Amino acid sequence: MEPNEVEARLRPVLGDRLLSVDPFVGTAGKVRFRPEGALDLFRAVRDQLGFLHLSMVAGVDWVDRREVVYVAWSDTVRQYLMLSADLPADAAHIESAVPVWPAANWHEREAFELLAIQFDHHPDLRHLLTPEGYEFHPLLRSFKLHEPEELEVKTRNV
Amino acid sequence: MSEMWINMGPQHPMTHGLWNLRVKIDGELIVDVDPEMGYLHRGIEKISEDRHYNEVITLMDRTCYVAGMAWEHLYVIASEQALGVEAPERAQYIRVMADEFQRIASHIMWYAAFVQDVGLMSPFLYGMRDRDLVLDLFQSFTGGRLTYEYNRVGGVRNDMPPGFTDRARKVLDWLMDRFVEYDHLCLGSDIFRRRCDQLGVLTAHDAIAYGVTGPMLRGAGVKRDLRKDRPYAAYDRVEFDIATASAADVTSRYLVRMEEMRQSVRIIRQTLDWLDHHPGPVIADRLPKWLGAPYAPVGREGYLLRRNYPKGVGFSSVEEPHGEAQAYVVNEGSEHPYRVKFRSPVFANLAACKKYMIGYRVADIPPIMGSVDICVGEVDR
Numbered sequence: 001m002e003p004n005e006v007e008a009r010l011r012p013v014l015g016d017r018l019l020s021v022d023p024f025v026g027t028a029g030k031v032r033f034r035p036e037g038a039l040d041l042f043r044a045v046r047d048q049l050g051f052l053h054l055s056m057v058a059g060v061d062w063v064d065r066r067e068v069v070y071v072a073w074s075d076t077v078r079q080y081l082m083l084s085a086d087l088p089a090d091a092a093h094i095e096s097a098v099p100v101w102p103a104a105n106w107h108e109r110e111a112f113e114l115l116a117i118q119f120d121h122h123p124d125l126r127h128l129l130t131p132e133g134y135e136f137h138p139l140l141r142s143f144k145l146h147e148p149e150e151l152e153v154k155t156r157n158v
Numbered sequence: 159m160s161e162m163w164i165n166m167g168p169q170h171p172m173t174h175g176l177w178n179l180r181v182k183i184d185g186e187l188i189v190d191v192d193p194e195m196g197y198l199h200r201g202i203e204k205i206s207e208d209r210h211y212n213e214v215i216t217l218m219d220r221t222c223y224v225a226g227m228a229w230e231h232l233y234v235i236a237s238e239q240a241l242g243v244e245a246p247e248r249a250q251y252i253r254v255m256a257d258e259f260q261r262i263a264s265h266i267m268w269y270a271a272f273v274q275d276v277g278l279m280s281p282f283l284y285g286m287r288d289r290d291l292v293l294d295l296f297q298s299f300t301g302g303r304l305t306y307e308y309n310r311v312g313g314v315r316n317d318m319p320p321g322f323t324d325r326a327r328k329v330l331d332w333l334m335d336r337f338v339e340y341d342h343l344c345l346g347s348d349i350f351r352r353r354c355d356q357l358g359v360l361t362a363h364d365a366i367a368y369g370v371t372g373p374m375l376r377g378a379g380v381k382r383d384l385r386k387d388r389p390y391a392a393y394d395r396v397e398f399d400i401a402t403a404s405a406a407d408v409t410s411r412y413l414v415r416m417e418e419m420r421q422s423v424r425i426i427r428q429t430l431d432w433l434d435h436h437p438g439p440v441i442a443d444r445l446p447k448w449l450g451a452p453y454a455p456v457g458r459e460g461y462l463l464r465r466n467y468p469k470g471v472g473f474s475s476v477e478e479p480h481g482e483a484q485a486y487v488v489n490e491g492s493e494h495p496y497r498v499k500f501r502s503p504v505f506a507n508l509a510a511c512k513k514y515m516i517g518y519r520v521a522d523i524p525p526i527m528g529s530v531d532i533c534v535g536e537v538d539r
Contacts, residue, residue: 025473026473052366055369055482058501069486075382102510106506107505127196128195145205145208
């Protein structure tokens with residue numbers, strides 16, 4: 001599958017919520033979309049393009065904005081497809097992909113705690129790797145290593 | 159009956175690492191599960207942002223401490239892509255050989271631990287004995303037994319020592335005979351079959367929806383292997399078959415891993431033959447100076463000389479012993495990666511645990527969790 005084919009099949013569904021489909025080495029392309037088109041895009045990518053498998057959700061902090069990258073895989077064309085959206089840094093939120101790909105669950109929890117990206121309508125948005133009540137987001141650029149941090153961990157009732 | 163939550167972990171013989179499996183039980187029946195991770199979270203992705211490209215390789219060994227070579231390989235492919243460097247062909251073959259030896263070592267480690275979970279003690283000792291031979295080989299060409307630091311951005315650190323290929327062939331011959339014994343010990347054991355058959359069933363449909371990869375997915379009959387689907391290094395130049403099984407239960411995962419080890423032996427034999435007849439460089443000769451010498455990282459002051467670092471995003475995926483690992487490396491024109499994201503296969507396999515655990519009994523937890531082959535280091539990173 002080529003980037004222009006991906007764009008031709010997604011454009012009717014998403015309209016101007018689809019920004020562009022750029023070539024990306026070793027994949028079917030990198031789809032850039034507006035966050036409000038997230039769920040429609042996920043459904044179209046899964047049901048119409050056949051990318052049944054969500055591999056990961058990665059977040060990148062660009063300081064002025066936050067990028068969230070979804071990597072999907074299709075068993076029929078045997079290729080990856082990247083989906084990327086830019087979120088504003090002061091209100092980074094996007095619709096959760098869990099209703100479409102249950103695989104997104106833990107990946108989104110991780111991006112939520114480490115990169116402070118809010119996933120709307122996520123079924124279980126708790127901390128995964130850091131303790132409950134940990135109020136830092138370590139993967140943000142503003143979180144510097146080699147500086148002392150003051151940390152008070154609330155214990156969880158089990 | 160009243161339901162209750164029990165904690166299996168963080169210290170429990172079943173966990174094989176530091177994590178906590180919270181299980182909601184109704185009598186003996188598992189009603190709900192909730193893994194609690196993060197006990198081993200070292201922030202590898204964050205530390206990587208503060209390190210030079212070749213220094214991250216040290217961390218990759220620690221990401222999964224039983225499959226360090228595969229993770230090194232994953233990271234160097236992504237970095238090479240981001241920086242526009244290409245490894246020579248001999249290095250590609252060496253990487254394939256090292257990856258497959260790593261797969262054997264990892265699967266034997268899994269075998270030893272898993273079979274002990276099921277209740278058989280002797281296979282554990284046999285497994286550890288045979289894994290040691292593979293680790294000896296690793297030691298002879300990398301100097302390390304668990305943490306190798308062998309791959310470099312642009313190739314591998316050094317070539318094979320003299321006589322290595324012959325020693326390796328002897329080990330492979332020995333292992334092929336032992337695999338037959340392993341099967342006799344397990345598949346011939348009534349205890350093993352009763353504890354593993356039709357247990358922890360994860361259908362192909364659920365496995366794909368939950369992003370499960372590796373032996374768990376192939377055990378459900380899905381013929382998916384990145385080494386074939388998206389060949390990297392020299393995998394397109396070696397012959398092997400994808401191991402699958404159809405029952406989607408614990409036994410099928412056992413069968414898949416056993417067959418994978420045999421296929422690994424087949425791959426390694428081909429690469430050894432190739433390496434015997436094709437001497438050459440093992441690291442790209444036109445590496446940018448700031449990337450550091452192949453044997454030792456340059457000093458901190460060396461980094462300051464460089465002005466215009468290349469920019470780019472690298473994405474790679476390899477078939478790690480546990481499944482499909484991915485790396486996403488963003489390079490923003492500095493001597494450190496701007497952002498590194500790793501996708502751990504065990505992370506996804508474990509996230510699907512509600513699908514293959516609910517409905518079974520408390521005594522089934524060790525075999526089911528054993529068949530997932532959990533490596534907490536790569537889940538928490």
